[in-house]
Amino acid sequence: MAVEHKLSIFRGRLTFKSVTQKIWGVLIFLSILTIVEVALGIFKPQVLMNTFLGMKLLNWIFIILTIIKAYYIAWDFMHLRDERRSFTSSIVLPLLILIPYLIFILLLEADYIYNVMSDGFVSWNF
Amino acid sequence: MDATLTNQSENENIWGGGNKPLNASYGKMMMWFFIVSDALTFSGFLAAYGFSRFKFIESWPIADEVFNHFPFLHGVDAPMYYVALMTFILIFSSVTMVLAVDAGHHMKKNKVAFYMLLTIVGGAIFLGSQAWEWKNFINGQYGAVETRGGQILQFVNAETGKRVNLSSFAASIPTDRSQHKAKNGVWYVKESTLPTYSVEEITAGFLANDNLLIKTQQNDGQGHKLVLDREGSINKITQAVHVVEGANLVRNEYGSPLFANFFFFITGFHGFHVFTGVLINLIIFFNVVIGTYEKRGHYEMVEKVGLYWHFVDLVWVFVFTFFYLV
Known part of the structure; x- marks a missing residue:
């Protein structure tokens, strides 16, 4: 079964000559992202400690970088890039819809419980 | 949406079976659907972790203070480095897996076997690293006490602000209290190992x-x-009821018991996936070596276990972020 491979990443800005080259290219990209994450995690710049939309900027950066890494692992290592769009969608869409929904419900509820415990009449620190 | 286009050859019957509207074989598609369901399982766990963390947002342990060990660097405060190393090991073993799949497309048996072997070795190193991480987490380093209200109190040096080991200040008060074992007294009743120091000694x-x-x-x-x-500390120490050394499912010296529970459960479940991944990779490796796929004419099986292996890597990327970074 001859499989057709798409060899471009970054929306066609970077094209590799062979699949092997693309794999190493993606590895380098993932490594850079991980090194950035670790460096930020160790140094924790003061600027990024400001809160934005209920979370520290630093944590937003970590989560966004993680999702970018997940995208490249799924698209290039798990070669979703080479699959049909309908197949890709049937895999990715359920996750993209259900997971944010679950996170939204649980975190909102947790925040509510936190508020009840800290402001309400229920004491847990006795 | 090119799946709705007809892609059969002239002589193929649409309702006769055998055609693939999504252009993926049955096995590969089922592997993907398993991965989707497993991804939902892991996101459920991580979302539950987020729930507990937001609920105790003011008192959740700080990862940098918990995971700060590095092999051969005793007593050196090295947060993040070890887990970053583990991440690189897993990403690298993912790369060797893709290389094996690619070699499979070109029907190069020896190359497939070689890359599969590297992947297995990478997975084994990762498992060993995780065991070491667990060992440090379970044994703990400094020790702490727990109050009646379930709060963990740790001890720090007033000048340096660094944590202090229980053994460096505990008084010695002889006692004949010993661990109650199942062989003494009532059948099947026993208690867990006693801490090295009693609350009185620490106080x-x-x-x-x-x-x-x-x-x-x-x-x-x-x-x-x-x-x-100092005044507040003296006031607080009188409320101590337990000495806590290291971590178990009931209490841990790092803070909230839920932190240890989620750490054990989520990294344990991920480690179990890595373990099964290594086992499946081994089976496929032997199949490659004895030439099963060479005879079959394609290496799609390598591709399928590859999908599973990458998924394990993918989950680790998220575990790494939510346990160590955020």
Whole structure:
């Protein structure tokens, strides 16, 4: 079964000559992202400690970088890039819809419980 | 949406079976659907972790203070480095897996076997690293006490602000209290191992040592824990009821018991996936070596276990972020 491979990443800005080259290219990209994450995690710049939309900027950066890494692992290592769009969608869409929904419900509820415990009449620190 | 286009050849019957509207074989598609369901399982766990963390947002342990070991660097505060190393090991073993799949497309048996072997070795190293991480987490390093209300109190040096080991200040009060074992007394009733020091010894040692302060579970909002002054510390130490060394499912010296529970459960479940991944990779490796896929004419099986292996890597990327970074 001859499989057709798409060899471009970054929306066609970077094209590799062979699949092997693309794999190493993606590895380098993932490594850079991980090194950035670790460096930020160790140094924790003061600027990024400001809160934005209920979370520290630093944590937003970590989560966004993680999702970018997940995208490249799924698209290039798990070669979703080479699959049909309908197949890709049937895999990715359920996750993209259900997971944010679950996170939204649980975190909102947790925040509510936190508020009840800290402001309400229920004491847990006795 | 090119699946709706007809892609059969002239002589193929649409309702006769055998055509693939999504252009993926049955096995590969089922592997993907398993991965989707497993991804939902893991996201359920991580979302539950987020739930507990937001519920105790003011007192959740700080990862940098918990995971700060590195092999051969005893007593050196090295947060993040070890887990970053583990991440690189797993990503690298993912790369060797893709290389094996690619070699499979070109029907190069020896190359497939070689890359599969590297992947297995990478997976084994990762598992070993995780065992070491667990060992450090379970044994703990400094020890702490727990109050009646379930709060963990850690001890720090007043000048340096660094944590202090229980053994460095505990007073010695001889006691004949020993561990109750199942063989003594009522059948099947026993207790867990006793801590090295009793609460009385810790309290006496703390009161005698003016240089010690208590670090509470409360976060100050800037990524540090609140440290009490000497008066507050003396007031707090009288409430201690347990000495805690290391971590188990009931209490741990790092803070909230839920933290240890989620750590054990989520990294344990991920480690179990890595373990099964290594086992499946081994089976496929032997199949490659004896030439099963060479005879079959294609290496799609390598591709399928590859999908599973990458998924394990993918999950680790998220576990890494939510346990160690955020």
